[in-house]
Amino acid sequence: MRYLPLTDNDRRDMLGVIGATLPGVTSVDDLFRDVPKAARLEALVDLPRRKGELDVERHLSALAAKNVAADSVPFFVGGGAYRHHVPATVDHLIQRSEFLTSYTPYQPEITQGTLQYLFEFQTMVAQLTGMEVANASMYDGSTGCGEAVLMAHRVTKRRKAILSGTLHPQYREAVENLSGFAGDKVVSLPSALPGKTEDIISLIDDATSCVVVQCPSFFGELIDMRVIADAAHAKGALLIAVFTEVMSLGLITPPGEMGADIVVGEGQSLGNPLNFGGPYVGLFATRQKYVRQMPGRLCGETVDAAGKRGYVLTLSTREQHIRREKATSNICTNSGLCCLAFTIHLALLGEEGFRRLARINHAHAVQLAGLLGAVPGVEILNGSFFNEFTLRLPKPSAGVVDALVGKNVLGGIPVSRLIPGHADAENLLLVASTEINTDQDCETFAAALAEVL
Amino acid sequence: MSGMNRQGRPSSIETAVNDIEFSATHETFTGNRGLRLEEPLIYELDNPGACGVDLDEPDAFEPRLGGFERKGAIGLASLSEPDVMRHFVRLSRKNYSIDAGLYPLGSCTMKHNPRLNEKMARLPGFADVHPLQPQQTVEGAIELMAQLSHWLMELTGMQAVAMSPKAGAHGELCGMMAIRAALEARGEGASRTRVLVPESAHGTNPATAALIGYKVDEIPVKSNGRVDTEAFKAKLGPDVAAIMLTNPNTCGLFESDIIEIAAAVHEAGGYFYCDGANFNAIVGRVRPGDLGVDAMHINLHKTFSTPHGGGGPGAGPVVLSAALAPFAPRPYLVQTEEGARLIETAEASAADGTTPFGRMTAFHGQMGMYVRAFAYMLSHGSNGLRQVAEDAVLNANYVLASLRDELSAPFEGPCMHEALFDDRFLKGTGVETLDFAKAMIDEGYHPMTMYFPLVVHGAMLIEPTETESKQTLDQFIATLRDLARAAKANDISRFTGAPHYAPRHRLDETGAARNPVLRWQPTVPLKVAE
Numbered sequence: 001m002r003y004l005p006l007t008d009n010d011r012r013d014m015l016g017v018i019g020a021t022l023p024g025v026t027s028v029d030d031l032f033r034d035v036p037k038a039a040r041l042e043a044l045v046d047l048p049r050r051k052g053e054l055d056v057e058r059h060l061s062a063l064a065a066k067n068v069a070a071d072s073v074p075f076f077v078g079g080g081a082y083r084h085h086v087p088a089t090v091d092h093l094i095q096r097s098e099f100l101t102s103y104t105p106y107q108p109e110i111t112q113g114t115l116q117y118l119f120e121f122q123t124m125v126a127q128l129t130g131m132e133v134a135n136a137s138m139y140d141g142s143t144g145c146g147e148a149v150l151m152a153h154r155v156t157k158r159r160k161a162i163l164s165g166t167l168h169p170q171y172r173e174a175v176e177n178l179s180g181f182a183g184d185k186v187v188s189l190p191s192a193l194p195g196k197t198e199d200i201i202s203l204i205d206d207a208t209s210c211v212v213v214q215c216p217s218f219f220g221e222l223i224d225m226r227v228i229a230d231a232a233h234a235k236g237a238l239l240i241a242v243f244t245e246v247m248s249l250g251l252i253t254p255p256g257e258m259g260a261d262i263v264v265g266e267g268q269s270l271g272n273p274l275n276f277g278g279p280y281v282g283l284f285a286t287r288q289k290y291v292r293q294m295p296g297r298l299c300g301e302t303v304d305a306a307g308k309r310g311y312v313l314t315l316s317t318r319e320q321h322i323r324r325e326k327a328t329s330n331i332c333t334n335s336g337l338c339c340l341a342f343t344i345h346l347a348l349l350g351e352e353g354f355r356r357l358a359r360i361n362h363a364h365a366v367q368l369a370g371l372l373g374a375v376p377g378v379e380i381l382n383g384s385f386f387n388e389f390t391l392r393l394p395k396p397s398a399g400v401v402d403a404l405v406g407k408n409v410l411g412g413i414p415v416s417r418l419i420p421g422h423a424d425a426e427n428l429l430l431v432a433s434t435e436i437n438t439d440q441d442c443e444t445f446a447a448a449l450a451e452v453l
Numbered sequence: 454m455s456g457m458n459r460q461g462r463p464s465s466i467e468t469a470v471n472d473i474e475f476s477a478t479h480e481t482f483t484g485n486r487g488l489r490l491e492e493p494l495i496y497e498l499d500n501p502g503a504c505g506v507d508l509d510e511p512d513a514f515e516p517r518l519g520g521f522e523r524k525g526a527i528g529l530a531s532l533s534e535p536d537v538m539r540h541f542v543r544l545s546r547k548n549y550s551i552d553a554g555l556y557p558l559g560s561c562t563m564k565h566n567p568r569l570n571e572k573m574a575r576l577p578g579f580a581d582v583h584p585l586q587p588q589q590t591v592e593g594a595i596e597l598m599a600q601l602s603h604w605l606m607e608l609t610g611m612q613a614v615a616m617s618p619k620a621g622a623h624g625e626l627c628g629m630m631a632i633r634a635a636l637e638a639r640g641e642g643a644s645r646t647r648v649l650v651p652e653s654a655h656g657t658n659p660a661t662a663a664l665i666g667y668k669v670d671e672i673p674v675k676s677n678g679r680v681d682t683e684a685f686k687a688k689l690g691p692d693v694a695a696i697m698l699t700n701p702n703t704c705g706l707f708e709s710d711i712i713e714i715a716a717a718v719h720e721a722g723g724y725f726y727c728d729g730a731n732f733n734a735i736v737g738r739v740r741p742g743d744l745g746v747d748a749m750h751i752n753l754h755k756t757f758s759t760p761h762g763g764g765g766p767g768a769g770p771v772v773l774s775a776a777l778a779p780f781a782p783r784p785y786l787v788q789t790e791e792g793a794r795l796i797e798t799a800e801a802s803a804a805d806g807t808t809p810f811g812r813m814t815a816f817h818g819q820m821g822m823y824v825r826a827f828a829y830m831l832s833h834g835s836n837g838l839r840q841v842a843e844d845a846v847l848n849a850n851y852v853l854a855s856l857r858d859e860l861s862a863p864f865e866g867p868c869m870h871e872a873l874f875d876d877r878f879l880k881g882t883g884v885e886t887l888d889f890a891k892a893m894i895d896e897g898y899h900p901m902t903m904y905f906p907l908v909v910h911g912a913m914l915i916e917p918t919e920t921e922s923k924q925t926l927d928q929f930i931a932t933l934r935d936l937a938r939a940a941k942a943n944d945i946s947r948f949t950g951a952p953h954y955a956p957r958h959r960l961d962e963t964g965a966a967r968n969p970v971l972r973w974q975p976t977v978p979l980k981v982a983e
Contacts, residue, residue, distance in 0.1 A: 001837045003565055005922035006844050014847055014923060018854040022867055028843045031850055031867045032738060034707035039743045045607050050834035053569050059831055060824065064578025066593030068586065077583040080815055087506060089538055097552030098545035101566050104764035109955035110894055113548035114763035120495050123972040127528045133971045139619035142815035170815035177811030181630050181665040222521045252521045276594045277584030277816030278619065279766030291969060297764065302965035305958035314965040320660035325669040330660035333620035337762030344541055347495055348505030350531035356508050363511035384519030405587050413585045420800040
């Protein structure tokens, strides 16, 4: 087998060495003698035998070929994962052995490469969000959101979170699940359609730990979080600001300037492909004063014995491997390689490139909104948006999206897929546009939509 | 001159000594030392006006931002593409990696990461599909999840699998949630509040149990490295929700009483959570389902070779017994006449009569890791995977047998996939486990796991994995024997100042924690963007 270096001769020689110190060991079976007899598998499990590289490629390529790749059609799906162009340099660099096949940097003297990019990543996330500090990533935006709510409880010693109806429905479900099991109370507002204001402020009371608001909202609308932050702070609660499209931070007011105490979001848009939903990279930032309540790994600057600058994992007394049942989180693995892809992509973009790319995204979405809004029967619900917005169609959007597939267009997400059973949502379609979409794509989409309606 | 590299032997001992004295004292102008290159932070390379992408400004348009335009500079550095390339290539060279050498971190399973897996994960049909595309456009992706699920269930002898957990600890959380959901379904959610965890457990186990409100009760470990079964039984009671046990355990040993332990916890009305971090030792040879396990996460980045990537991403599917199968989270897969389908919402679950407990994460899990793990499984097949466990166990036992007379091993008998040593052999030498590990760095090895498990003093946990050759192990063994002898001979300088030859000497971790500097800060205020 190509991944196994031992030969039968090696195995025999090694068993000889082992047997000399361990009486009774003459075979590999003897090494498994502590396994109860009843549990020893004598036969192979009922699965196919080994395959050469070519056969594995054939098997997997056949499965891949059954999927419609985003690149092959006009593509307008968003809702928390976005298709962007990733420069070739990114994928080359993240496949370097030293990054790809390294472990968590527990031995800092020989993992300064990982540690330094994590330090750069933390700086970038803090800058984008307008916050003071960021950690070295969470699994993704939704799990980061759940951790942020738990952190707010640690900070405020209160156990009631209020989730705005602006929040992505699957983020909401992930938070409700985690908080529910943790024994905390979650009050979730109904989904806040664009153009409708929700009265979240009147719900904030002295028992409230945090208010969770997403901007741009799940429906694409930009939300004024400042008034919510002020109201939360007046009651001693925290504002958790969420985003699912990190690209928006190149163009819109960062949550740190709108009074957020914790900011969490999805970083997939920078450097990471769609991957059918994962792996992604959760971004997590907060105020300096809360840093010891943060979950996840943190990288910090220090010096070595010769006085040279270097980096280490730090404040690990928050973490499970030191604190065990008293840790701030059970998290261990983060999204290391996805952070690296994020960091390299953002380094290539730089200040001007990132801001320009955000403007291009917005421009494309504005253009698409113009085209789709002109289709008879289609109404754009958003007053404001970045690169994603919501349409009301004259009929149920699920059938429309299926009909668009028949015309080789992936035309967004029927809101009813995520919020089923609500008459208000039945005809809504969530549509995203990025730098990828050409004028031709947008025109094809508009024409196809007109046909299927 | 015994430490001299054979290929680089100098012409005479005299010049070698001079060379060494020179290199020890001479500082270069750049701070670089040949191939060992210093690299500033990317912010210190900022070259305003440079850019690593070529993008045209969009034509004039009417923004629809509702007055939320970002004002002021973000503060990102500006670099051209070659400068970005060089920065990250230089950073990469400061890292040790499994591709470059033995990485014997116990409990971490640093095995070879085949590049075929990377190639397959990048097929556009997997990498370039969106989690919320219509399901009829991602049938191949869903089918891959279904096939991978089938393999995981066959290999573990379990009845169901929850695919969505993002990493091992997330899988633990998922498994413990399933246990709570099952207890609640039979009206014992509130009364069963205690979880038993051996003192040798990974830190994630007690952290996970505590995260969802369980009281953690530690079980002692016996002098043979196994759970004290009698002490465990004495702790059982009507308030016990579960036991969380790693098997093979963190001492690298198989818990020989495991069937009895499982029966006892079931008898007491609790469930058996197995930490599957060490599944690599038994894959294809033992099925956790046959041991009485109710839930176990599988670290795809350990047993199934997906790359660790400097600390992630992982993937932690959880296999479940028949008793827990109805209590998996959403989304989950169902088989229909048209093939596998994903059930995503509570409404859809209600329609098909199942009782999932909720959602661990947005979307469906770590597809990119599924493809890599499945490519690895297909490559090995049933016969190859059994050989994986056998060679992993053989390699670890070879290391144990070859070192136990020079180092000190706390436990008798064969080990599983990792060899555990303690620090008795260093007693009186002035060298501690940490120093010993740092000296290994100078010898070109990544150190083993240190000071874990906690039940052994000065623990050194060595997991070679099955992808190391006998030659590699022989050199590693010879190196460790040489280091042990040096320590005993009081050759302290090899240890206390180590590492001497890494990109950095020992770093001040205490100072880093006392005064946390967690980001770069500009020394002058940022310029406001035009």
